[in-house]
Each structure stands twice: as C-alpha cells, then as structure tokens.
Amino acid sequence: MNILEVKDLEKSFATQLAVDKISFQLGQGSIFGLLGPNGAGKTTLIRMVTGIFYPDSGSILLAGRPFAPQEDSIRIGYMPEERGLYKKMKIGEQAVYLAQLKGMSKSDATRKVKEWFVRFEMQTWWNKKVEDLSKGMSQKLQFVITVLHEPSLIILDEPFSGLDPVNANLIKDEIYGLARKGATIIFSTHRMEQVEEICDHIILMNKGKKILDGTVSGVKQQFKEDLFRIGLEGELPTTAETASFAVVGREANSLVVKIAAGHRPNDVLRFFIDRGQNITSFTEILPSLNDIFIRLVEGTPLSRQFEQR
Amino acid sequence: MKKIWLITRREYSTRIRNKTFLLSTFLLPLVFVIFIAGSVLISTQTHTRHRIAVIDANGYFKDYLKSDSAISFDFSPAIDSTNYEQKGCTAMLIIPLLPEGQKTNYRLKYKKQLGLAGTSDLENRVDNAITDHLIFEKTAISRSKLDTIRHNSDIAQIMSYEDLGKTAKASNSGISFVFAYISGFLIYLLTFIYGAMVMRGVMEEKTNRIAEVVVSSVRPFQLMMGKITGIGAVGLTQFLLWVVLLVGLAILAQGFVPASTWKEVQELQQAGQMGNAGAALKVSDMANRLYGVRSAIDGGTLLVIFFCFLFYFTGGYLFYSALFAAVGSAVNEDPQEAQSLMLPITLPVIFSFVIMSVAVQDPGGPLAVWASIIPFSSPIVMMARIPFGVPGTVPFWQLGLSMLLLVLGFVGNTWLAGKIYRTGILMYGKKPSWKMMWKWAFRNS
Numbered sequence: 001m002n003i004l005e006v007k008d009l010e011k012s013f014a015t016q017l018a019v020d021k022i023s024f025q026l027g028q029g030s031i032f033g034l035l036g037p038n039g040a041g042k043t044t045l046i047r048m049v050t051g052i053f054y055p056d057s058g059s060i061l062l063a064g065r066p067f068a069p070q071e072d073s074i075r076i077g078y079m080p081e082e083r084g085l086y087k088k089m090k091i092g093e094q095a096v097y098l099a100q101l102k103g104m105s106k107s108d109a110t111r112k113v114k115e116w117f118v119r120f121e122m123q124t125w126w127n128k129k130v131e132d133l134s135k136g137m138s139q140k141l142q143f144v145i146t147v148l149h150e151p152s153l154i155i156l157d158e159p160f161s162g163l164d165p166v167n168a169n170l171i172k173d174e175i176y177g178l179a180r181k182g183a184t185i186i187f188s189t190h191r192m193e194q195v196e197e198i199c200d201h202i203i204l205m206n207k208g209k210k211i212l213d214g215t216v217s218g219v220k221q222q223f224k225e226d227l228f229r230i231g232l233e234g235e236l237p238t239t240a241e242t243a244s245f246a247v248v249g250r251e252a253n254s255l256v257v258k259i260a261a262g263h264r265p266n267d268v269l270r271f272f273i274d275r276g277q278n279i280t281s282f283t284e285i286l287p288s289l290n291d292i293f294i295r296l297v298e299g300t301p302l303s304r305q306f307e308q309r
Numbered sequence: 310m311k312k313i314w315l316i317t318r319r320e321y322s323t324r325i326r327n328k329t330f331l332l333s334t335f336l337l338p339l340v341f342v343i344f345i346a347g348s349v350l351i352s353t354q355t356h357t358r359h360r361i362a363v364i365d366a367n368g369y370f371k372d373y374l375k376s377d378s379a380i381s382f383d384f385s386p387a388i389d390s391t392n393y394e395q396k397g398c399t400a401m402l403i404i405p406l407l408p409e410g411q412k413t414n415y416r417l418k419y420k421k422q423l424g425l426a427g428t429s430d431l432e433n434r435v436d437n438a439i440t441d442h443l444i445f446e447k448t449a450i451s452r453s454k455l456d457t458i459r460h461n462s463d464i465a466q467i468m469s470y471e472d473l474g475k476t477a478k479a480s481n482s483g484i485s486f487v488f489a490y491i492s493g494f495l496i497y498l499l500t501f502i503y504g505a506m507v508m509r510g511v512m513e514e515k516t517n518r519i520a521e522v523v524v525s526s527v528r529p530f531q532l533m534m535g536k537i538t539g540i541g542a543v544g545l546t547q548f549l550l551w552v553v554l555l556v557g558l559a560i561l562a563q564g565f566v567p568a569s570t571w572k573e574v575q576e577l578q579q580a581g582q583m584g585n586a587g588a589a590l591k592v593s594d595m596a597n598r599l600y601g602v603r604s605a606i607d608g609g610t611l612l613v614i615f616f617c618f619l620f621y622f623t624g625g626y627l628f629y630s631a632l633f634a635a636v637g638s639a640v641n642e643d644p645q646e647a648q649s650l651m652l653p654i655t656l657p658v659i660f661s662f663v664i665m666s667v668a669v670q671d672p673g674g675p676l677a678v679w680a681s682i683i684p685f686s687s688p689i690v691m692m693a694r695i696p697f698g699v700p701g702t703v704p705f706w707q708l709g710l711s712m713l714l715l716v717l718g719f720v721g722n723t724w725l726a727g728k729i730y731r732t733g734i735l736m737y738g739k740k741p742s743w744k745m746m747w748k749w750a751f752r753n754s
Contacts, residue, residue, distance in 0.1 A: 050525040051525055052524050052731070053731075069528075070528060073525060073526050073527075080522065082518045084514075084519040084520075084522075085517065086323075086517055087517055088323065097319055098522065100315055101312060101526040101527055102526050145522070
C-alpha cells in the first residue's frame, strides 16, 4: 500500500508557480530523497504535505484516505530546515508538550521521551534549557521530537547539517531502524553523497516541476554514458585505432573509455587481449547523483552552483 | 479544544514562572510605594513657611488676613520696603487705598519668587479679605454667619427616575459614569500593558523558529486562541497581584509611618486646598453623591451591572488582545515594525472614551446605541448605558446583540490573526504592509 500519494499538486504564490502539477507515490518503509536546487519548490511541497499550506489544486492521499491536516498530524513527523525550539523551556517539558500538541496523552508522551532520552544518552538533559544546548545537541533533541509519536510518515529537511560524524551516524542508524519498522521517510537535502547512501528512491525537482523520478540505481542506469575504466599493465597505448570505443581519459595505470553505440564491453576487452596487454581491472563508471543533478539543473536560471566533489 | 487548552496552559505556566514576571510583579508595587513615600518626605522636608510683611493704607486688612501654617503676615510698622529681608520676611505686600467699584493694583515685592501656588494663594486671601470687609461694612453680617447660611442651604438634591409605566426606577448618571470610566480605564490600561505582551508572545514562535513545527501540529487559530487566553490570564494575574500588594503595602505603611508625619502631610494637603476654596466642599459633595448613588440603586440592578462589568471587561480585553495578536502575527522579529501598526488599534479605545461622555448625557441617543453595539466601543460605551436601567434604557435585544457581537468580534479577530499568521509567519525579514495583511487574511493559503 502506498503511504503517501500526491496527485497533480499545484501551488502558486503572487508572482510564481511554486509547485507545478507534481505527482508521486511512496510505498511503506521506503526512504525517499527529495532533491532540487534552491527555489525548486521542495519546501512548498513539504509544507503542503504537512498541512502548513493548502494546495491550490490537486490531491494528497495519506494511507489511501484524503489528507486531513488536523487529524493526520499525529501520523506525520516533520523536522523543518528552519530549526528552532522554545529557548526558555526545559527540554523534557518541551518534548512532552510538543508531543501532546500532536495528540499524544501526557503519560504516553512522558514515557516515550524518557525512552528516547535513554537511547540517545540524554537522560541528564531533562531539566536543562534549550539555550544551554549546543547546536548538535539541540538537533538531536529535534530529531527525538520529530519521531517521538511514532509517525508513519517522517519528513526530514537536511537532518545532518551541523552534526559531527558520530552523531550523524547515530541519526542515520535510527532512520534505517524506523524504515525497517515500517515508517516512510522523506529526506530533503542537497548532499548527494548522503542521498546515494541512504535513499532507495529519489525525485528531482526544478522550477516547481518534477524532472526525475526513480530508484537510485535505476536513475544511474538511465543516465550512464557507457564509460568504463580499464586497468592495464605496462605502458599505456598512445592511440587506440578502433571503431568500438574511444579513449576519453588517461590515468596512471588505467584508461577511461567510452563504448560506441552498437558495441559491447567485450569488444573493448577483446581489443586489449588481441594486443597482448595484461588487463588488471575492468569496471563500469556510473554517473554520481551529483553529476546527474548538475547536468539536469545547470543552465536554468534558478539553479545554484553546487559544490563539485 | 484540548489543544487550545494545552497551549493556554503552557503560555500561562511558562510566563508565571519567568524571573522577569516575578521581579516586575513584586518589585513594582515596592518601587511605587518607595516613590510616593520619598516624594512625601521631600515635600514635608522642603516645605517653607512664608512670612510676608504688609503695608496697608486701608487699615482693615489686619483684621481679615489671618496667619496660618503656610503664610504668616507681619503688620508691624517698623518694616518697610528697604528692610523687610533683614527682618526675616520673604516678601512685602503693599496695598494702597482701594476705592470701591474701581480696579486698583496692589503690589508684591520679593527677592526670591514665592512660586505660582504661593502667589495665587495670597491673591485669594486678599480677595476674601476685601469681600469679608465689604459684607461686614454693608450688612453687618459676619463672615462666619454667612458660612453657616451657605452650609445650611445645601439641602436640595436631584434624583432622576426611569419611567417604567406603573413603577419608576431610580437612576443616576453619576454611577454609570463611574462604572463606565472604571471599565473603560481598566480595559485601556490592561490592553496597553499586556497588548504588547500578547503581540510579542505571538512573535515567540517566529523568533524561536519553531513556527513550522507548531503549525504542522495545530491550526493557527488554535495557537492564537491559546496564546491570547494564556497571556491574557497572565496579565490579569499580575494586575490583581499588584492591586492586592499595593493595598497591602498601603495598610502596612500606615502602621509604620509616625503619626506626626501623617499630621504634617494632612496639614500640607489642607494648605494646598486653601488656595482652591471649593476643593473641600467638592470632596464632601462627591461623597454625598456616591452615597446618594448607592441608595438609589437596588440590589438587582447592581447584580446586572456587576455581571455586565465582568463580561464587558473580559470581552473588551480579549477583543483588543486578539487585535494585538493579529499585529504580532504580521510583523517579524523587529518590535519597531509593530509600533506603526499598533496605533490604529489603540485609537478606537480613545474614541470610545469620547463617545462614553456623550452616552452618559444621552444614553438613548443613536450614537450611544450604535457605539454600544459595535464591538470596538461597546465594552466602554455599554457600561455607561447599563446603569440607567436594563430593560428600559437598554432593551434586551441591544444588550444581547452587543454581547453576541463582542464574542463574535473576539473570535473573528482571532481567526484573522490565525489567517495572517499562517502566511505571514513563514516570511522572515519582510516588512508587511496593510495591503499585504489584507491579502494574507482573505486569500486561501
């Protein structure tokens, strides 16, 4: 069953169309990456799914039923990019209060908060105030608040920004664990290496439109350029006179080759075997999501240059 | 409903436990009392008794200008305009022959000015002395006899009654004025002190950047309603504590201050009132009127007035707080932006005071009727009309409509605040205009 089904969702602000007829489905237990340059409409889309904005048109189905922001707020956990907590409130009280706002009873909320605090080794924090916490600590607290009420749909906007590797791994493990237990996770980020590592499924948005939708491996296959890296012993050939491939890059002990249309990797191997050269390795080079991302959004006025890895 | 209650409770309990709240609640009355005590102390310490030398060409002022604690007069012929300072006088009063029916100047000479109060006090005394002298000379009636006549002639008092066909009901514009004024003043005071607190409270989620999390859990209307009632209750709590503490401290102060100081203060007050001859009379007059009012209003009417006072006071307070919340949801972290948006909200309160003074004169007039129905002015104006009689001057339909509109107005304002909040909150750092707020309120978001 699809936990979330979005159909022809549209939202415009005074001057521009922020989300333009977006449709997608999310299965239960999947980790889903929502990608796109700044201003692509990701946050607007998320705000519609969390009930902060009402869509102009289109429909949102949550677990097969039309989404009702008030009743469904208990089924959704949202950690916005705009991080914040009540600075003057004690941490334990605050977590319980926010869970109660979601609709949990006080005793359930208190029990759950204590459980999570033990799991994250935060037991001593209960009576501290948020203003006494470091950025990383308050982010951990925010994650706890987001998932406390066991939502079936968890939306995380840049969840790892500002976390050290140890804490990032802690959160990452929790995300895997939640997905295993059946929660669906929407993960919005610019950090492509995290997407490749964590997500099963991605959607790429640009200028309010969906421009790519698929599994991570599927997308990579879709955008592969038939590039292979071949490791060779001895001196690298200066030229390769053949119709089956072209050399597009040279490294210390290997060549990067692009196989011409209609030919197969075997043709490359046969070429070097026929020349009597020893082959040490042969691997396909798949494009990174980062490359795909840049290729797709580059040149559009709203896109921003992303850091090249 | 449950979520509103949750928010109300959080707003109330976090604010009540706040250190600034505790400090201001308990320190302010103390500062107030210290300030008053200090100024009383200073005025008793620095109070000087003027000694004024008089040269009188008429010869009768000696009998009428009496020395007291504030001014003493010296008629000794040894003092003249050259040596009055050496003889210890602060000023010299020179009165020439005063022919009847003709304006004549008399002069006051001084090195150091007496001060405005001292001069007008002196002028009054001289005027009274002339009147007394003339009355005595023309009619042979002494001043004290005249005072007795004046006092004994104050025996007639007006009582107005509302005609209800068979029966008549006592009414009095005095009490309606008092009630309307207290109600209006309290609403004005509380909205001014705590309106800004509601406004800042509404901005709290924005400054703490938690708005998105909260709005994805509760509707903005619920958030606004919870905030307005929660912070409103904090305001009422603090205000009541202040009243209790001030009354308590005042009682306590009476025990501590030595009796001689009290006497001195009372003397000072009397001396101050001497200049204003009618003041003492006014005070007794006021007391009389209040007493008359109390006897004119029966228990049932008093109950209606009390109930209406509670209703309109809370209603007006919440109505205006909701307006402040709307402003708070429109502005961002900069409180200065709020200043310009706050003025249009406080103006109706001031207009209501003006309309109230009209309503007391003419409680059945169209201005009074409409102003007592429209929510912006109804808390103040209706309170001015109710003491005139509820089924009579104020028909039930008017009272009902006015109350309904006030409640609807409060809910409507809260709804408006919520609407503005939903869109306004997520736009950081942009200054809103009235046009934009209108759009936020009435466009689907």
